[in-house]
Amino acid sequence: MTATDIAGSPREGWRPTGRTIAQWVFFPLFFLTLLTLILLPVLILVLGSFLSEPPRALQIDLGGLTLNNYREVIADPEFLLMLANTVKAAVMGTLGAVFVGIVLAWMVSRTNVPGRKFIEYSAVLPMMMPPLVGAFAWDILGSPQSGILNILYRSTGLEGGINLYSMAGICFVFIIYYSPYVFLFTTAALKNADASLEEAAAMCGAGRLRVVLQITLPLVLPAILSAALMVLVLLIEIFAIPAVLAETAHIKFISVQIWKMIGFAPPKVNQASALGVMLITITIVLVMVQHKLTSKQSFVTVSGKGSRPRVMEFGGIRWLFSGIAFTYLMIAVILPYFALLFISTKGSLFFSTASQMLDTSDLTLDYFREAMRDPIITHSLINTLLVCAGTVVIGVVLYFAIAYVVHKTALRGRRLIDIISVIPIAVPGLIIGLGYLWSWISIPIGLYGTLMIIILAYVSQFTPQGSRAIGGSLIQIHKELEESSRMCGGGFFYTMRRVVIPLCMPGIFAAMVLLLVLSFRELATALFLYTAKTQVFSLVMLDMWLRGSTNYVAVLAIFQVSVLLVIYIAGSILRQRSDRSA
């Protein structure tokens, strides 16, 4: 089989060709894998939303078909309010994240702002903090009465302060933890965008602002729209931040309602599935809107031609830009880390005045010592690292195959693969775990109760992010390179090994780091799948939080963030080495 065969060059005769084998042997097997891994758990959830009894272990009673679950969800007097809150917070959070992400991306890639390399590395650091930990840290910093910032503020004799228990507060935390997604997408697009158009505009007399608004922004609009869509979808589904900050503010969210429906007694899993299906529908509509919007961008010129990005030379104002960026990063990165460190070393977190808060007599490292001696924490850390490794190994192979089939072949049905691969992002992690439990427990290969079921659930859950990270690199590889290899006698696997994979390494590295980070911090998916032997780190942290052991939560959060930082730094170093050797 050769690359061209798979790419679909026509052949005469009835003898099986590479393409025929790919189409009728490889493709059905691949489709079956994705069906089991991604589609089955989602379909079972959708089906469950139309049944009166949960389709546990694939035991489906079609006699119980009903729309009552939807009726019940919609009849909830607070449903519309919850929907409005969810959408409002997600839209405001997305707009804020897009603004912050674009400004920072523009600063680091198109200006001479001092410290831009540092800003570039720091801007993604909030991603290393899982949303639950981030919300917890901001709760410690910004709760109205006992928040560290408010206590310090009031100690100056002033009244008032900030209130994180509000819609504005929730959106603020959304922005901090989701602007890195926009930053990453936009920076990459800005660095790849052809600068000649901007230069031409400048030579024709366009001012800086006009160049930015009328040339640069439209050039990277598809990337911004993709990032905005992803952030919007993630914010519609997010549970951890509303769970920590919204209850006190009397603000109800759909994700928290799903959590209640599944965890509370009696559990309302069919109604939770109905709510989940509604979120899936919203996501699908958004994806279609985005597709329609981006497909009209015929003037987009993002390419791999390798032109140098045009840097705008600013005078004294560049220091102001730098100051703004560093102040933001101080707020978004340093303050939450400081809050965690403070709480993890403070004997009591129940202080109400500055003097109580700044009293150093009860500072202690006991929580760290006890956490490090706890075998459960060590055990869960090892489990998590094993799950991360498994997710990366299986995930990268699967995502590469998906990206290759979608972008580099002419196989019939590849659009279907593309659509299937994006579905998991539409399903809230809180209920997809239920889908895995209901469907995979019946597969007679002894998956249930093992680490492998958690690994496969993560592989399935992160398919959109992983396959797109690799797909982005694959698209940039010209078809001619594969054809040249074939012309020189290289077979399919040789071309893969010597041409495609080496050229795709930046995307593969990006997917690996992303998978490591996502699988280390994932919380909701494993809730229905773990056992005593397969408990993961984030679940231990959740248990501590539910138990009220706040100091230990802070200690574990510091462990978690530290490990993720190491992964991120190691990934960055590897990527740089790979870039240099390429």
Add this chain to the structure above:
Amino acid sequence: MKLRSWIGLGLSAALLATSSQVVLAQNADALNVEGEQIGTPELLAAACKEGQVVYYTGQSDADERAIVKTFEARFPCVKVSVVSAATGRLYERVQTEAQANQRYVDVLMFSDEVLAAKLIEAGFVEDWMPPSDAAYGDTYKVKGKWYAGSGQVMYPVYNKNLVQGDDIPKGWKDLANPKFKGKFGFFPISVGGTSWMTYAFLIDRFGEDFLKELKAQQPKMFTTYNTVMLNLARGESEIGVSSSVNEYVVRVKQNAPVVPVHPEEGVPFIKMVMMQMKGAKNPNAGELFGNWYLSKEGQTSVVNVRGATSARLDVDAAPGNPPLADLKPWALSNKEMVEQYEALIKKVEAIII
């Protein structure tokens, strides 16, 4: 093989046999827990052969692991695998595992008696008569099926830094003091068996109108009792209703400025329902573990680790907590609860969500 080797081998075998006898004898002694015989030597031998218990629990994972350490120290041949989750999630797992015929759990304990009744009705629960059956009153068991392996009471709690003098609450009615409007932490009935029993108690003692008074207080409605307590302890609320277990953790173990109120009118007692599962892989180890959990030693461990309240009257309260009798516990029988369950939820949700 030389003669010396044969002699060595023989001596080793004899030593091994002797030491096994010693271990067995020690284990048999272990069955006597503070004067209670919690099983037969045959049960112990079978439990040791199985070697482990899979225990699903609605109590905190960290707490349960601390509790089972005492059991594992007494019976080193049996290890306990703890899986902790919210009651609704445990129920869904148990149902799915049973329907898939993959019985993973041996012993189950959660906070909802009505869900327990559903599991019994579905035939998923094994008959079980622990030796300590007589120590549990009729309200705290469904004889031969489940027993209150743990318990907690619900009561008002206030922040002593913020609530002082005449404002200090003395009973449930003080929750409706207008001074606490918007500063009152509470929870909806939908949280589960614990909240259901609390609302049942409030209606039983004070009538439905009292719920309307509470609604008028614009309570902050939390989905976990832990967040009620943390919010209160940090001064974001001034008063609230919480579980004694969550209150105990922050007051005794973290020195929080919170004070529980023990009202004259009594407090609702919430049972954690413990049962043995049918078709379990480790039925003997499960039974031994369950018998120990309900023993005085097991209950003392539950009480001391997490400030829980035992339904056994011969078990002392946790340090810093009053005896159960002084709290005037109130509870419905399982029959009453099952009968009233749905209707009460509808009644309450029409007033306060």
